[in-house]
Amino acid sequence: MATQNTWLHIGLGSFHRAHQAWYLHRLIAQGDARWHIAAGNIRNDAEHVVAALTAQKGRYVLETVSPEGERVYEEITSIQKLLPWQADLQPLITEGAKPETKVIAFTVTEGGYYLNTTHQLEVNNADLACDLQGGNKTIYGVITRILEQRMANNAGPLTLLNCDNVRHNGERFHDGLVEFLTLTGKQAVIEWLKANATCPNTMVDRITPRPAADLPARIKEKTGTDDKAPVMGETFIQWVVEDNFRDVRPDLEAVGVEMVESVIPYEEAKIRILNASHSCIAWAGTLMGKQFIHESTLTDAIYAIADRYVTEDVIPSLGNNGIDLPTYRDVVLKRFTNPYIEDTNQRVAADGFSKIPAMITPTMLECYQRGAVPHATAMLPALFFVYMEQWHKGQLPYEYQDGILDADAVHAMFNAEDPIALFASDKALFGELATRDDFAALLREKIQAVYTLIR
Numbered sequence: 001m002a003t004q005n006t007w008l009h010i011g012l013g014s015f016h017r018a019h020q021a022w023y024l025h026r027l028i029a030q031g032d033a034r035w036h037i038a039a040g041n042i043r044n045d046a047e048h049v050v051a052a053l054t055a056q057k058g059r060y061v062l063e064t065v066s067p068e069g070e071r072v073y074e075e076i077t078s079i080q081k082l083l084p085w086q087a088d089l090q091p092l093i094t095e096g097a098k099p100e101t102k103v104i105a106f107t108v109t110e111g112g113y114y115l116n117t118t119h120q121l122e123v124n125n126a127d128l129a130c131d132l133q134g135g136n137k138t139i140y141g142v143i144t145r146i147l148e149q150r151m152a153n154n155a156g157p158l159t160l161l162n163c164d165n166v167r168h169n170g171e172r173f174h175d176g177l178v179e180f181l182t183l184t185g186k187q188a189v190i191e192w193l194k195a196n197a198t199c200p201n202t203m204v205d206r207i208t209p210r211p212a213a214d215l216p217a218r219i220k221e222k223t224g225t226d227d228k229a230p231v232m233g234e235t236f237i238q239w240v241v242e243d244n245f246r247d248v249r250p251d252l253e254a255v256g257v258e259m260v261e262s263v264i265p266y267e268e269a270k271i272r273i274l275n276a277s278h279s280c281i282a283w284a285g286t287l288m289g290k291q292f293i294h295e296s297t298l299t300d301a302i303y304a305i306a307d308r309y310v311t312e313d314v315i316p317s318l319g320n321n322g323i324d325l326p327t328y329r330d331v332v333l334k335r336f337t338n339p340y341i342e343d344t345n346q347r348v349a350a351d352g353f354s355k356i357p358a359m360i361t362p363t364m365l366e367c368y369q370r371g372a373v374p375h376a377t378a379m380l381p382a383l384f385f386v387y388m389e390q391w392h393k394g395q396l397p398y399e400y401q402d403g404i405l406d407a408d409a410v411h412a413m414f415n416a417e418d419p420i421a422l423f424a425s426d427k428a429l430f431g432e433l434a435t436r437d438d439f440a441a442l443l444r445e446k447i448q449a450v451y452t453l454i455r
């Protein structure tokens with residue numbers, strides 16, 4: 001009888017179910033039943049999904065669709081244990097502290113790491129402040145409690161695997177956790193972590209929209225299954241993982257995962273070319289009255305902004321990193337034009353306050369460092385500025401979602417005499433650029449260009 005190792009996943013969103021759960025499902029489908037997933041949430045924001053999945057014994061249908069409209073349906077079988085949400089998160093903690101749990105992975109969004117531009121914890125954030133006092137609202141608070149329980153149970157080593165779109169995601173999480181443990185005086189946990197856990201970096205990729213309202217009906221029609229919690233994503237999928245697991249791991253290579261020594265070239269290309277362009281298109285598309293990513297990308301003026309940003313600023317920044325970057329750019333922009341996935345500008349526009357410092361500011365800094373002015377990249381924060389101005393005026397056509405939005409501060413900025421000067425001097429967004437004499441003028445010029453674009 002094969003051993004059943006547990007892969008605990010925290011953050012049971014659509015992406016986990018279309019990506020990591022798919023890979024582990026493929027292993028099971030190939031006859032390797034050594035791993036299963038147990039999954040749950042830190043936030044009580046998906047009660048109906050957890051209830052539906054529990055009733056379906058963790059199974060659900062994944063629909064994938066290519067840019068040509070070819071749809072494939074697959075029942076995913078890897079999530080075999082649903083952990084009900086409880087205010088004290090005890091089900092997650094108990095599962096994480098079991099010796100058979102060898103990997104704890106998580107997708108808690110970019111905003112879920114509460115890091116500033118110098119990668120330190122935003123300790124004034126209300127959720128983080130709560131966890132620094134012993135609460136359970138963030139990944140740091142929960143993992144700390146799991147590790148303490150593992151130490152008490154003598155449960156052995158494990159791998160902590162960040163699967164969010166965060167640059168150097170394993171390192172950033174590790175450093176955030178160590179800072180959290182230091183601030184809470186948990187030196188013994190820091191020592192245990194050093195000896196017993198690794199945090200490999202990963203690059204994850206599959207565009208996974210929020211499931212559309214008509215998805216259950218289409219799945220019923222095509223497969224006959226009455227699924228209350230289906231997901232859908234694009235056909236494209238990629239997962240690059242640093243091969244640095246602390247204990248056993250699934251045979252991920254057998255299902256197409258790229259196990260590498262360093263993910264840096266892959267993640268730099270993905271985060272700057274895919275994610276930053278995606279946000280740019282979502283902010284611009286919203287400002288131009290579009291609902292979906294594909295229609296925004298197919299708007300010539302928007303396509304040109306994204307294409308120029310990658311071509312003029314990102315590709316020279318990344319240099320020759322072993323990836324054919326012009327081809328990567330073209331493939332990514334083509335993926336964005338897939339009309340069948342109906343990905344919304346609302347989903348992709350989210351978390352701007354985390355994405356600008358992590359995904360966009362580094363390119364501007366590197367342009368200046370090589371003596372160039374980041375004209376093309378500066379359009380991205382300029383779009384975000386005008387987008388937030390519309391949010392401030394209550395003119396966005398949907399709710400803007402951002403894990404670290406400080407609503408009072410944003411309203412105060414737009415009520416001030418010179419909002420652009422305040423925006424440009426925001427160190428949390430722009431780091432050392434915030435003190436450059438010429439940076440506000442650059443943003444002012446690009447913000448004018450955005451007003452012209454959307455007039």
Ligand SMILES: NC(=O)c1ccc[n+]([C@@H]2O[C@H](COP(=O)([O-])OP(=O)(O)OC[C@H]3O[C@@H](n4cnc5c(N)ncnc54)[C@H](O)[C@@H]3O)[C@@H](O)[C@H]2O)c1
Pocket residue numbers: 010011012013014015016041042043044045046107108109110111112113137138139163164165166204205206207208209403
């Ligand atoms: N959807 C995609 O196309 C895609 C692709 C690659 C990577 N990702 C990564 O996965 C993340 C989640 O995407 P999704 O599509 O599953 O979104 P989703 O909205 O379906 O799920 C978000 C999950 O994160 C949890 N969460 C949100 N904020 C949190 C916080 N501050 N602390 C703890 N948990 C929190 C929610 O409870 C939920 O489980 C993205 O933010 C991104 O980093 C998504």
Ligand SMILES: OC[C@@H](O)C(O)[C@H](O)CO
Pocket residue numbers: 165204205206207208274275278279348
């Ligand atoms: O840019 C938004 C992301 O969620 C994106 O859909 C994803 O990173 C694609 O892999």
